[in-house]
Amino acid sequence: MEGPPVPQVASADVPLERDVFLRRLLRELAGTLEEVVGVEEASGYISVVGAAMGEHIDAAYRRALAVERLSREQVAAVLVDLKRRIQGDFFVIEETEDRIVLGNRACPFGEFVRGRPSLCMMTSNVFGHIAAQNLGYAAVWLERTIARGDPECRIVIHLRPTADVAPDTREYFRRDGRNA
Amino acid sequence: MSRRTHANTSAAMAGTREAGIAAVLRALPEPALVVEPDGRIVLSNPAAAARLGAGAAPGGLLTALCPDEDPETGARLRTYLDRCAGSHAALPGAVALRGADGATVRFRCSGALLEPAAPDGSRRARLLLRLLPGRGDRRFSLLARQLRELKAEIRERRRIQAVLEDALREREVLVRELHHRVKNSLHMLVGMLGAARRDTASADAKAVLAEVEHRLSAVGRVHQMLYGEGSLVGVRGDELVKALCPAVLRALGADPQRLSVEAAPIEVPNDVAVPLALILNELLTNALKHGHGPGGPPGGVRVRLAALGGAGFELAVEDDGPGFDPAMAVGRRASGLGLVRGLARQLGGSFRVERGRAGEGDAADAGEEGGTGARCVVRFEGRR
Structure with missing residues (x-):
């Protein structure tokens, strides 16, 4: 007698593939860190990783573009492009000698970023490192973030030191790189 | 400001800053x-x-x-x-x-x-x-170890709790089964006594067998209540009274209209429930049999179960009969009252007979014809 069809495991409708798995893994990892050591210290750990990621990405673009340092226009373009490559949707709102303002409609971490503000340190450090290494100085202010519940991100990158910045702005400086 | 002065000022500021950093360090x-x-x-x-x-x-x-x-x-x-x-x-x-x-x-x-x-x-x-400081790391590892130990202890406690809950469920099933079997055995005994009562020609033997039948039925009623869905450690006093009274009325063929019951919903522990059922059986039987004047119509009988302060309770059975002096009781009535007194004493309670409502007022009016009524009261202190 034939029974009801047995679902095949391999073709079961399970929302799991490598990208989703890795994003969820990062979400859970960040959540665990935030719970265990607090958001501030968790942000520190993410910053260490973000600084390393910034180094790799900056080096890769400079090598690909065959330049010693990126210009301001190139920095803005690189910041948008690197996010595009990892499925972010960043765009330039404003670009002047003093600052670059970026908007973002889609986080590369997707929905997994919601409630995980420490993950934004990845963006802050990657942007800050690339801008500071190429232009000498950067102060990154995450004015609005999807992670904190905003519908879109808005990121202000000051390119010159100024006293008129938000308290949670993080400053980045050019490193001489003689150790690396 | 000359270049030299500016250089001196900058050096002084740097020195001050360095001294401040050294102080913070x-x-x-x-x-x-x-x-x-x-x-x-x-x-x-x-x-x-x-x-x-x-x-x-x-x-x-x-x-x-x-x-x-x-x-x-x-x-x-x-x-x-x-x-x-x-x-x-x-x-x-x-x-x-x-x-x-x-x-x-x-x-x-x-x-x-x-x-x-x-x-x-x-x-x-x-x-x-x-x-x-490394102390922080050590402390963290100590905390982590304590957490692991606590988790292991919680797991062990949960396992023990699950085993205990299983054992408790099994025990409840066994106890209910035991009460069920006791009740069935009592029911069988009641049947055997009934058969013996019908077989005997002796009126005295019939009466004695009937009394024993009623007492065993009362005890069986308690066990029936204990194997039901309720608590295993006791029965509701009001439910016991309301279940037992109609059974006694039926056994004696008495008119249900004679009886009124007022019972509070108090919890009666197991060890008290069976004696209480026997006491109620005796007192109610006594009241229904003797609760009327000579040649007069059967009088009313009132049963009341009430809570007392300090976790005690009181059972009172009152009739409209002529009243009686327990010291003067004879025959099976005396043996029934003796049983009540003995059971009450066994549970640390008291038993007394007082004039009933029918006898309140002028004692002279309460002649043999009119009756004074009897009120039998059993009181238990601290047995709930």
Whole structure:
């Protein structure tokens, strides 16, 4: 007698593939860190990783573009492009000698970023490192973030030191790189 | 302002700033150093000197304190310091260094840019590096171990709880089964006594057998209630009274209209429930049989179960009969009252017979014809 069809495991409708798995893994990892050591210290750990990621990405673009340092226009373009490559949707709102303002409609971490503000340190450090290494100085202010519940991100990158910045702005400086 | 004066002023400001940083370092309880990104030590505090020895003195290289057995340690430390030079925000890290006693110590550390490098390259960046005491790590591992032990204990307690809950469920089933079997056995005995009563020609034997039948039925009623859905440790007094009274009425063929019952919903423990059922059986039987004057119509009978203060309760059975003196009772009535008295004493209670409502007022009016009524009261203190 034939029974009801047995679902095949391999073709079961399970929302799991490598990208989703890795994003969820990062979400859970960040959540665990935030719970265990607090958001501030968790942000520190993410910053260490973000600084390393910034180094790799900056080096890769400079090598690909065959330049010693990126210009301001190139920095803005690189910041948008690197996010595009990892499925972010960043765009330039404003670009002047003093600052670059970026908007973002889609986080590369997707929905997994919601409630995980420490993950934004990845963006802050990657942007800050690339801008500071190429232009000498950067102060990154995450004015609005999807992670904190905003519908879109808005990121202000000051390119010159100024006293008129938000308290949670993080400053980045050019490193001489003689150790690396 | 001349160039020389400006240079002097700048040097004085730098000296003041450096003195301030040195003062802050001294105030820190953990080892702390001001270093350049390549690990050159600019300043160090007394805690660093105590922990790391002479190698932590200004002018030395922090990377020289990295253990020789792992050449990668120094490279990792330089990379970490370089990253710290990129931001004022402190970055967490870890570093292994040789202590003052020569042993390798692993520190958690926190490094942040203190002063960026001079744009003209005349001065390298300076970092503040705090070495978080190893005690913190040890404490963390102790806490982690305690957490593991607590989790293991919770698991064990949950396992024991599950076993106990199983055992309790099994016990409840067994106890209910036991009450069920006792009730069935009593029912069988009642049947056998009924058959014997019908077979005997002796009126006295019939009466004695009937009494025993009724008593066993009363006890069986309690066991029937105990194997039901309720508590295994007791029965509801009001339910017991309301179940038993109609059974006694039926057994005696008495008119149900004669009886009124008022019972409070009190919990009666197991060890009291069976004697209480027997007492009620005796008193109610007595009241129904004798609760009327000679030749008169059967009078009313009132049963009342009420809670007393201090976890006690009282059972009262009152009739409209002529009343009686328990000391003067004879025959089976006397034996029934003796049973009541004995059961009450066994449970630490009291038994008394007083005039009923029918006898209240002028005693002279309560002649043999009119009756005075009898009120039998059993009282238990602290048995709920």
